[in-house]
Amino acid sequence: MNKKIGVIIKELRNEKGISLRKLAKIVNVSNVNILYIEKGKINTSLPVLKGIANALNYNIDKLLSFANMIDDDIKTIINKRPVLITSFLRAAKNFTNNDWKALTEKILNNELNLKNDRELKNV
Template sequence: MKNRIKELREEQSISQEKMARQLNVSRQTIISIEKGRYNPSLPLAMQIARLFNRTVEEVFILDDEDME
């Protein structure tokens, strides 16, 4: 699954550290999600989308591989 977290975070000038604090996760978790190495739980994905005032679908993009 791909995501637009880094792009959205930079648009709003939010650091990884600040985002992690707001979501009550580690900075390493944010890094792993941004790099596509970790898919967040549904509740965390919803919190991330809410943080950016977007829908989950606007933040996270399913790959063809995810659909198989």
């Protein structure tokens, strides 16, 4: 685990006024475990990081990115089409936040007239 994620977790915990012991209890790990995560001394599992993010009301994907990790559902999506997805991300590397929001909104509203796999199988 890198120290950056530990610092972020500690800052968030302090901002929320949650003690180390309380966070540990919420996440169902020892307070020493939380302490070592915050100090960057140990690696931790995806479920523990999800629990921490949830307890601190922090976006899990953002927290995982600081740990150089991705959620299992994202891994599944990437593994399904690795070349296409990495090509898309590289093409979109200079998108602004507004570009990403606009594209996401268009996809969610099906304004791009995209077909999903189930629809393609029925054609």
